[in-house]
Amino acid sequence: MAYAYLFKYIIIGDTGVGKSCLLLQFTDKRFQPVHDLTIGVEFGARMITIDGKQIKLQIWDTAGQESFRSITRSYYRGAAGALLVYDITRRDTFNHLTTWLEDARQHSNSNMVIMLIGNKSDLESRREVKKEEGEAFAREHGLIFMETSAKTASNVEEAFINTAKEIYEKIQEGVFDINNEDESGELEKGEQELEGHTMSLEF
Ligand SMILES: Nc1nc2c(ncn2[C@@H]2O[C@H](COP(=O)(O)OP(=O)(O)OP(=O)(O)O)[C@@H](O)[C@H]2O)c(=O)[nH]1
Numbered sequence: 001m002a003y004a005y006l007f008k009y010i011i012i013g014d015t016g017v018g019k020s021c022l023l024l025q026f027t028d029k030r031f032q033p034v035h036d037l038t039i040g041v042e043f044g045a046r047m048i049t050i051d052g053k054q055i056k057l058q059i060w061d062t063a064g065q066e067s068f069r070s071i072t073r074s075y076y077r078g079a080a081g082a083l084l085v086y087d088i089t090r091r092d093t094f095n096h097l098t099t100w101l102e103d104a105r106q107h108s109n110s111n112m113v114i115m116l117i118g119n120k121s122d123l124e125s126r127r128e129v130k131k132e133e134g135e136a137f138a139r140e141h142g143l144i145f146m147e148t149s150a151k152t153a154s155n156v157e158e159a160f161i162n163t164a165k166e167i168y169e170k171i172q173e174g175v176f177d178i179n180n181e182d183e184s185g186e187l188e189k190g191e192q193e194l195e196g197h198t199m200s201l202e203f
């Protein structure tokens with residue numbers, strides 16, 4: 001299917017916060033109740049429409065476990081958006097955000113849009129991190145913020161789509177370099193279906 005833009009996303013954050021479940025809910029509208037620990041990296045894709053334009057989201061879901069950290073770092077390259085996820089029922093996952101943010105800033109393009117996500121909003125009775133704390137962290141670090149539930153699907157569409165809207169606005173403002181793919185252009189994994197007239201974000 002033809003598309004006007006291809007946006008690459010990376011999903012990061014501690015193990016067990018619900019990164020893979022957010023991706024599964026967004027691409028397949030399903031919830032996985034059992035923790036299928038991600039090994040290395042997983043991949044998903046979906047088409048969305050913004051401003052009447054078809055945009056393909058190519059999403060890399062990384063492993064939160066510390067031992068995979070160096071693999072994760074290699075996936076920031078070329079990412080236009082990042083979903084930085086913590087679990088509102090586990091304070092430690094919120095405390096680790098600074099480390100994740102440092103990693104992200106260091107290994108990505110400075111214009112990458114970062115969406116902070118407080119996931120598992122359905123577990124209100126077990127909440128350890130107030131919504132206001134997430135909002136404050138986001139404000140302080142220039143991130144967009146949403147609370148989501150991969151279980152009930154609350155705000156999941158919005159999280160992925162609002163990130164794309166922000167990227168799209170940056171493109172309109174001329175912040176990103178948009179390159180036409182050509183035969184000589186190196187294709188990254190997952191970009192094989194790029195067609196002649198399509199464009200993708202290059203950094
Ligand atoms: N109640 C509830 N549980 C969730 C939610 N999102 C994820 N979970 C559960 O949390 C556990 C971990 O979810 P995953 O998506 O596998 O976590 P992950 O961040 O991908 O973990 P790693 O792959 O190890 O980095 C699973 O048991 C999920 O069912 C949510 O929004 N609400």
Ligand SMILES: [Mg+2]
Binds near residue numbers: 019020037038062063
């Ligand atoms: Mg996972």
